[in-house]
Amino acid sequence: MRCAAQSKIIKNLTQEIKAIARDLGFHAVGITSAEPVVEAGKHFNQWLSDGFSGEMSYLKKSPEIRFDPKRRFPEAKSVIALALNYYQDNPSSENQKNDSEVLEGKIARYAWGEDYHRIIENKLEQLIQAITERKGRCWKGYVDHGPLLERAFAERAGLGFIGKNTHLITPEFGSWVFLAEVITDLVLEEDLPATGQCGTCKRCIEACPTDALNEPYRLDARRCISYLTIENKGEIPETFTSKMENMLFGCDICQEVCPFNGIGVQTDVPGFSITRGAGPSLKLDEIDALSDNAAFKQRFSKSPLLRAKYSGLVRNADALRVHNKTLKDTIKNETL
Numbered sequence: 342m343r344c345a346a347q348s349k350i351i352k353n354l355t356q357e358i359k360a361i362a363r364d365l366g367f368h369a370v371g372i373t374s375a376e377p378v379v380e381a382g383k384h385f386n387q388w389l390s391d392g393f394s395g396e397m398s399y400l401k402k403s404p405e406i407r408f409d410p411k412r413r414f415p416e417a418k419s420v421i422a423l424a425l426n427y428y429q430d431n432p433s434s435e436n437q438k439n440d441s442e443v444l445e446g447k448i449a450r451y452a453w454g455e456d457y458h459r460i461i462e463n464k465l466e467q468l469i470q471a472i473t474e475r476k477g478r479c480w481k482g483y484v485d486h487g488p489l490l491e492r493a494f495a496e497r498a499g500l501g502f503i504g505k506n507t508h509l510i511t512p513e514f515g516s517w518v519f520l521a522e523v524i525t526d527l528v529l530e531e532d533l534p535a536t537g538q539c540g541t542c543k544r545c546i547e548a549c550p551t552d553a554l555n556e557p558y559r560l561d562a563r564r565c566i567s568y569l570t571i572e573n574k575g576e577i578p579e580t581f582t583s584k585m586e587n588m589l590f591g592c593d594i595c596q597e598v599c600p601f602n603g604i605g606v607q608t609d610v611p612g613f614s615i616t617r618g619a620g621p622s623l624k625l626d627e628i629d630a631l632s633d634n635a636a637f638k639q640r641f642s643k644s645p646l647l648r649a650k651y652s653g654l655v656r657n658a659d660a661l662r663v664h665n666k667t668l669k670d671t672i673k674n675e676t677l
């Protein structure tokens with residue numbers, strides 16, 4: 342039991358840390374304990390044993406630390422869950438060219454500007470420094486790469502709820518947010534878990550072109566265009582090349598159709614501007630013009646597209662081109 346004076350100190354410290362996080366530019370911050378997310382852990386284990394993680398072998402390494410951070414950091418007390426809005430309108434969607442000769446591939450919104458890992462890591466370092474100055478011990482800040490079930494901790498910290506498309510959906514920014522966390526030994530005041538839900542809606546499940554959302558809340562990565570175009574190292578199976586809806590890198594279809602993403606809030610993070618990266622689409626000719634890996638690395642030096650590697654981007658462009666040719670031939674034959 343805490344006395345009133347202790348509770349007040351904890352409350353003040355929590356408010357101070359939340360204010361620092363907001364000043365650093367995070368758009369939402371919530372606190373939860375470092376205790377395991379037990380139900381999410383069961384779902385995660387089931388997901389792995391069903392083979393849904395495909396070739397992402399790193400997810401299988403010590404899966405228990407993803408839902409129980411205290412196994413790694415026994416003195417951890419709190420998880421500070423953070424979100425950064427990356428939404429921006431597609432400037433080209435209103436006057437899209439209808440030039441069937443110029444083939445373009447679409448880029449998922451998260452990758453239009455600079456890579457979010459660097460932008461967020463910089464903010465996390467500053468937050469950790471501020472906590473350390475307040476006598477709190479922190480372990481490395483996490484964004485994406487860390488072994489933590491980020492969506493589950495964000496949900497328990499009250500940032501939003503997990504939808505049937507598996508996204509963490511916030512009340513203010515929909516699902517157009519990146520997630521990040523700081524794990525600390527400070528005892529902080531916990532937020533209540535988020536309570537929203539999808540209700541009877543199943544738009545994302547119906548819209549997914551490859552049936553990757555084979556059940557609500559469960560995504561088979563092996564069928565997901567995002568996985569096939571970014572994480573997958575091999576060829577894109579033919580069964581999917583005709584279903585990629587011109588996505589060259591990543592996929593946003595199950596987010597675009599979500600009613601919680603109706604009116605996006607423009608991000609205020611300069612690094613996410615399309616002028617800083619690949620933008621909403623790329624001409625396939627531009628990819629052909631990249632003569633080698635060095636040219637690819639130079640063109641996309643700060644972009645998330647680096648993740649797919651030169652060979653991956655060329656493979657994706659080829660898949661779109663082959664599909665477009667087949668489509669054209671079919672239309673030609675039908676009109677003859």
Ligand code: B12
Nearest residue numbers: 381384388449485491492493508509519520558567591592
């Ligand atoms: C591996 C991975 C992928 C894989 C697998 C995605 C997936 N849905 O599992 C692939 C490559 C496909 C992928 C794609 C994308 N990713 Co990704 N990815 C990750 C990563 C590294 C791990 C996710 C994971 O553990 N998956 C395993 C499943 C089981 O866990 P989960 O996704 O958290 O699922 C929860 C629920 O679905 C629920 N659940 C599972 N089964 C069941 C069953 C029932 C009955 C119920 C009720 C619930 C339930 O439990 C889980 C609890 O956490 C996280 C970062 C991280 N460290 O967490 C980023 C992360 C999830 N990705 C992110 C993003 C932005 C994307 C893309 C939008 C990129 C793009 N535009 O192409 C797509 C979205 C695809 C989608 N619909 O999820 C963001 C999501 C932010 C958000 N608002 O949710 C994260 C959090 C990275 C970050 N730090 O911002 N990703």
Ligand code: SF4
Nearest residue numbers: 549565566592594595
């Ligand atoms: S990201 Fe695309 S392919 Fe993956 S589940 Fe969503 S709609 Fe389906």
Ligand code: SF4
Nearest residue numbers: 504505539542545599
């Ligand atoms: S589209 Fe509908 S079912 Fe899918 S996540 Fe959004 S609200 Fe939930």
